[in-house]
Amino acid sequence: MILSQSLLLKMLIIKDIVNLQAYLKTYKLNNEKIGFVPTMGGLHEGHGNLIKSSQENNDKTIVSIFLNPKQFNNIEDLKRYPVNKGDDYDYCLKNKIDIIFEPNEYEIYPLNYKLIKNNFFQNILCDKFRPGHFDGVVSVVSELFKIIEPSNAYFGYKDYQQFKIIDQLAKKKFSKIIIKGVETVRDETGLAFSTRNNLLNSNSKEIYSKFIFNMKNFINSLDSGLEISTANNLVRDFIKDTNTGIGKFDYHEFRSDSDLSLKGTINDSRFFLAFYLNSTRLIDNFKID
Numbered sequence: 693m694i695l696s697q698s699l700l701l702k703m704l705i706i707k708d709i710v711n712l713q714a715y716l717k718t719y720k721l722n723n724e725k726i727g728f729v730p731t732m733g734g735l736h737e738g739h740g741n742l743i744k745s746s747q748e749n750n751d752k753t754i755v756s757i758f759l760n761p762k763q764f765n766n767i768e769d770l771k772r773y774p775v776n777k778g779d780d781y782d783y784c785l786k787n788k789i790d791i792i793f794e795p796n797e798y799e800i801y802p803l804n805y806k807l808i809k810n811n812f813f814q815n816i817l818c819d820k821f822r823p824g825h826f827d828g829v830v831s832v833v834s835e836l837f838k839i840i841e842p843s844n845a846y847f848g849y850k851d852y853q854q855f856k857i858i859d860q861l862a863k864k865k866f867s868k869i870i871i872k873g874v875e876t877v878r879d880e881t882g883l884a885f886s887t888r889n890n891l892l893n894s895n896s897k898e899i900y901s902k903f904i905f906n907m908k909n910f911i912n913s914l915d916s917g918l919e920i921s922t923a924n925n926l927v928r929d930f931i932k933d934t935n936t937g938i939g940k941f942d943y944h945e946f947r948s949d950s951d952l953s954l955k956g957t958i959n960d961s962r963f964f965l966a967f968y969l970n971s972t973r974l975i976d977n978f979k980i981d
């Protein structure tokens with residue numbers, strides 16, 4: 693891709709904290725609102741929705757690209773994670789990002805760094821199946837918040853438990869930062885965009901979208917006044933009796949939208965699922981229509 697000079701001049705790629713903070717200081721002196729979109733790279737239209745929301749409500753938008761090793765509880769998973777820096781730069785350029793912050797590991801985690809422990813929404817959903825994952829998430833987000841001190845930070849509902857944890861974290865420790873949740877973006881077959889989709893072959897993708905289609909139909913056929921516990925039993929039977937093509941599930945359950953508990957009716961809940969296609973772990977969640 694040949695970049696026009698004017699576009700090049702408008703986006704900064706910064707790798708160190710000192711430089712980043714010099715630019716942030718001038719923004720803040722000019723009373724410019726800073727929107728922050730943390731990512732692990734492999735940018736796609738889901739990230740694009742976060743970027744768009746940030747640009748609608750802030751003067752400057754910073755995207756961080758940092759493949760955070762501390763949130764991978766499985767080293768093989770980290771090694772396989774798709775990385776594509778060139779495309780990420782192009783994507784940010786096209787989307788008129790002001791700054792890409794792309795630190796190395798030691799910029800974020802100095803020697804002898806002590807991981808921050810997550811205290812929210814523990815022992816359920818992904819926290820139950822990926823021990824330590826959210827300690828890594830809370831640590832990296834805390835460090836990035838301390839460095840950037842944005843006005844608003846954007847997180848996708850695709851990782852709903854993560855969004856809820858960060859929202860609590862900010863309320864407790866970063867009260868000046870407003871956490872904004874952003875809707876999941878899906879492709880025309882209903883699949884949520886995910887960097888991990890790059891690990892799937894076309895056959896797996898077909899199984900995946902068929903499964904999501906059938907699952908959604910089933911969920912939407914349920915009475916919205918059903919208790920969560922009752923609906924979860926029905927879902928369990930449906931999955932047991934259906935040839936889903938999915939190798940292994942970590943979980944598939946409704947939980948309350950507001951506190952992720954198993955209390956209340958499915959009207960005020962989301963359906964959460966995590967499963968494996970070949971060896972790729974995928975997560976999704978949706979509300980009943």
Ligand code: AMP
Nearest residue numbers: 731732738847848850851876877884885
């Ligand atoms: P990641 O790079 O996977 O860590 O994701 C960075 C941010 O993008 C997180 O807040 C995710 O929830 C969000 N995100 C990932 N996929 C999607 C999607 N399909 N729609 C909306 N947001 C997403």
